[in-house]
Amino acid sequence: MKYLRIKKQGDFQRLFQKGKRAFSPSLTMLYRPSDKMRMAISIGKKHGKSVRRNRIKRLLREAFRLTADQMKGTYSVILVPKVAETYTFETYQKHLQCMIKKEKL
RNA sequence: UGAGUUUGUUAUACGGUCGCGGGGCCUUUAAGGCAAUGAGGAAAGUCCGAGCAGCGUAGGACAGGGUGCCUGAUAACGUCAGGUGAAGGUGACUUCAAGGAUAGUGCAACAGAAAUAAACCGCCGAAACGGCUUGGCUUUGUCUUGAGUACGGUUUUUUAACCGUCGCCCAUUUCGGUAAGGAUGGAAAGGCGAGGUAAGAGCUCACCGAUAUCACGGUAACGUGGUAUGCCAUGUAAACCCCACCUGCUGCAAGAUUGGGUUUUUAUCGUAUAAGGUUGUCCGCCUGAUAAAAACCGUGAAUAUCGCUCGAGCUUGUCGGUGACGAUAAGCCUAGAUAAAUGACCGUACACGACAGAACUCGGCUUACAGACAAACUCAAAUU
RNA sequence: GGCGCUAUAGCCAAGCGGUAAGGCCAAGGUCUGCAAAACCUUUAUGCCCCGGUUCAAAUCCGGGUGGCGCCU
Numbered sequence: 001m002k003y004l005r006i007k008k009q010g011d012f013q014r015l016f017q018k019g020k021r022a023f024s025p026s027l028t029m030l031y032r033p034s035d036k037m038r039m040a041i042s043i044g045k046k047h048g049k050s051v052r053r054n055r056i057k058r059l060l061r062e063a064f065r066l067t068a069d070q071m072k073g074t075y076s077v078i079l080v081p082k083v084a085e086t087y088t089f090e091t092y093q094k095h096l097q098c099m100i101k102k103e104k105l
Numbered sequence: 106u107g108a109g110u111u112u113g114u115u116a117u118a119c120g121g122u123c124g125c126g127g128g129g130c131c132u133u134u135a136a137g138g139c140a141a142u143g144a145g146g147a148a149a150g151u152c153c154g155a156g157c158a159g160c161g162u163a164g165g166a167c168a169g170g171g172u173g174c175c176u177g178a179u180a181a182c183g184u185c186a187g188g189u190g191a192a193g194g195u196g197a198c199u200u201c202a203a204g205g206a207u208a209g210u211g212c213a214a215c216a217g218a219a220a221u222a223a224a225c226c227g228c229c230g231a232a233a234c235g236g237c238u239u240g241g242c243u244u245u246g247u248c249u250u251g252a253g254u255a256c257g258g259u260u261u262u263u264u265a266a267c268c269g270u271c272g273c274c275c276a277u278u279u280c281g282g283u284a285a286g287g288a289u290g291g292a293a294a295g296g297c298g299a300g301g302u303a304a305g306a307g308c309u310c311a312c313c314g315a316u317a318u319c320a321c322g323g324u325a326a327c328g329u330g331g332u333a334u335g336c337c338a339u340g341u342a343a344a345c346c347c348c349a350c351c352u353g354c355u356g357c358a359a360g361a362u363u364g365g366g367u368u369u370u371u372a373u374c375g376u377a378u379a380a381g382g383u384u385g386u387c388c389g390c391c392u393g394a395u396a397a398a399a400a401c402c403g404u405g406a407a408u409a410u411c412g413c414u415c416g417a418g419c420u421u422g423u424c425g426g427u428g429a430c431g432a433u434a435a436g437c438c439u440a441g442a443u444a445a446a447u448g449a450c451c452g453u454a455c456a457c458g459a460c461a462g463a464a465c466u467c468g469g470c471u472u473a474c475a476g477a478c479a480a481a482c483u484c485a486a487a488u489u
Numbered sequence: 490g491g492c493g494c495u496a497u498a499g500c501c502a503a504g505c506g507g508u509a510a511g512g513c514c515a516a517g518g519u520c521u522g523c524a525a526a527a528c529c530u531u532u533a534u535g536c537c538c539c540g541g542u543u544c545a546a547a548u549c550c551g552g553g554u555g556g557c558g559c560c561u
Contacts, residue, residue: 058448058449062448081236
């Protein structure tokens with residue numbers, strides 16, 4: 001499923017202030033309804049050096065691409081990963097599916 | 106075979122399905138299709154050097170900063186190459202910010218007699234003084250004569266005592282000579298041996314070292330040999346400094362294009378012997394500057410577009426050079442994002458995959474790094 | 490991405506070539522019937538880490554690590 005990326009500083013501010021939050025062991029997700037599907041990943045320096053941060057971003061982007069079809073509406077979404085020892089594609093995908101079911105998107 | 110030194114290459118590979126970035130071509134008018142292409146040796150640290158860009162001036166002097174054996178390479182460098190010297194290693198080889206301490210200034214704690222300077226102890230010579238038993242003076246020995254069984258007189262059993270004279274030794278004080286020795290210290294006035302001397306001293310000599318100078322070799326750093334020497338004296342210049350050379354400042358968040366400019370009013374400083382700017386100071390040079398409010402137009406301003414990837418470029422060959430490197434011929438185009446692109450799954454192989462992700466671009470340095478491979482050389486042992 | 494500053498005891502910090510001031514805290518003691526206050530005593534094996542210069546380095550020089558700030 002195609003999606004757009006969130007780029008503007010104002011969009012980020014609005015989502016962090018007014019968006020709803022969903023939680024899972026590996027992720028925090030902020031979302032609001034919007035006209036098109038939009039997504040962004042926020043990852044800080046506490047996750048490690050650039051190689052590690054890029055790796056997390058790629059895994060999350062792939063997981064979101066594969067699970068976004070299960071959503072019924074269209075939303076703006078920010079994904080914030082939590083600090084962990086190891087990162088795997090499977091746990092991210094599983095936790096994303098759980099959150100979508102729980103919040104009934 | 107084992108141990109090692111140096112240099113270089115490489116950094117999982119191949120196939121399938123679904124995806125991502127910027128271009129190209131095609132269909133078509135907002136989307137789709139096609140075949141290519143898409144992180145590194147360090148992309149890192151930002152430690153140097155350049156390009157490039159800006160600074161209403163970049164000009165001079167000083168200050169400040171940097172570099173520091175020699176010759177070369179280079180666009181440039183604090184880099185590289187070849188050499189010199191020193192240090193380390195049996196060796197291959199490695200390491201070195203390696204100018205000047207005799208231009209001047211500063212610092213050298215503690216310890217030590219004394220710290221950059223010759224005072225003290227000591228050793229030696231001369232003179233004076235005469236000493237709780239009048240200090241002592243035959244030899245040998247006990248723990249060592251340092252120096253007189255000296256001469257004359259008196260007493261007396263006596264080689265013993267006393268008095269006088271001359272000489273000597275020791276001690277004390279004063280004056281002078283000396284730098285051999287004095288537990289320290291990172292460093293103590295070239296080292297060691299012999300001669301010499303009252304005691305000593307490069308005072309003299311041999312050897313070693315240092316400095317100066319001459320000759321020869323080398324483009325040079327420097328080396329080799331000869332001669333001379335009042336050996337006039339520590340370390341530190343990654344302390345100030347001196348000498349030689351280099352240096353304007355800021356950095357792509359630089360900057361440019363499109364778009365917000367025009368008019369009016371007010372205030373402050375100043376109106377040319379002044380004020381401001383010129384990124385620390387002076388000379389020189391340049392010029393009005395700053396702030397606020399109102400009206401019209403416009404509304405995207407970190408976010409658009411450019412800068413942005415064809416460049417001191419890469420690959421291969423030939424030639425010159427010991428080498429860094431240069432010249433030349435042919436071929437190639439090889440990321441360009443901007444909340445920021447390389448991922449997921451499956452299969453095969455093995456050694457089971459280290460450090461790590463471009464952000465204007467190059468040349469270096471430094472730091473991180475599982476391993477694999479190649480070449481040259483050294484040492485040790487064994488065999489032929 | 491670029492440019493700077495900084496690191497000293499549990500905390501705040503001075504020192505900037507000669508062997509780590511001071512304050513708070515902590516521990517022990519004196520005082521007290523017991524406390525508080527007051528007074529006295531004690532704590533850095535070395536100044537973020539690794540090398541170098543020096544007789545000697547927290548200090549000077551080079552490299553690394555962590556923290557903080559500025560430039561839109």
